[in-house]
Amino acid sequence: MKKKSTLFDYLLALIFVMILVITLYPFLNVLAISFNDATDTIRNINFIIPREFTLSNYKYVFTKGDILQPFLISIARTIVGTVLGVICTAMLAYTLSRKDFVLRKPFTLLFVITMYVSGGLIPEYLLIIRTLGLGNSFMVYILPGLLWVYNMILVRSFIDGLPTALQEAAKLDGANDFQIWYKVVMPLCTPVIATIALYYAVGQWNSFMDTYLYAKKLPTLQYKLYEIMSQATMKVDTHVNTNTTTAVTPMAIRMAVTVVATVPIVVVYPFLQKYFIGGMTVGSVKD
Secondary structure, X not given: OOOOOOHHHHHHHHHHHHHHXXXXXXXXXXXXXXXXXXXXXXXXXXXXXXXXXXXXXXXXXXXXXXXXXXXXXXXXXXXXXXXXXXXXXXXHXXXXXXXXXXXXXXXXXXXXXXXXXXXXXXXXXXXHHHHOOOOOOHHHHOOOOOOOHHHHHHHHHHHHOOOHHHHHHHHHOOOOHHHHHHHHHHHHOHHHHHHHHHHHHHHHHHOOHHHHHHOOOOOOHHHHHHHHHHHOOOEEEEEOOOOEEEEEOHHHHHHHHHHHHHHHHHHHHHHHHHHHHHHHHHHHOOO
């Protein structure tokens, strides 16, 4: 028997529609401004469809910014940093999840303390530049971010929720600790591994402060886009052949830069969404 809709159902649907509009409008507005003529945007910035479509904003970003090398550096650091970060995090999480590891609680406490207490920027700078000698080196993008404690806790909580009988059975069959981690635990941790992989990838892709502090000779895409955005000024070009003019403004460049920096992550996220949801929820509920 079909249930009749009540006033509460309509009210709830209206609320969700309003939330959807509020959530999507800023993104659509940024996208529209990035494709809209800059002089037209000055008149009114509140729209979600380009009134005067143009690619001049993106042409300015790609031709004036020289972003090919920074783009390749960002891709390389994202791939390498994500893969190594996931491997190190999963290994540490598995070690700290073992009940027979007598120092699991002291080590866990030490890692958790680092989430609340930091040595500060100056000791970190001295460690990376003077002690480790990573200045203007590609490894400065990899080693400092090799392990995020929050990600480790997510993976360890997920592993704690797995049946211990699986590991015990593998051990009885003659598997060593590495084989148990690689062949038994890791395949079962696919949801949470995908979750932390997304975290690492987003963190590596969006980071630009490490470039500013340690590696200006190896600029990443985010840092280069930041420079383009900060140096953008009002500019008008006249095309003699077509007798037309195009203009770019700091706001138009800022929106185009935002789209360029966001699109790669937006493209990747849908493929990891189902694992992302599973990884965030399964390990948090225990019997």
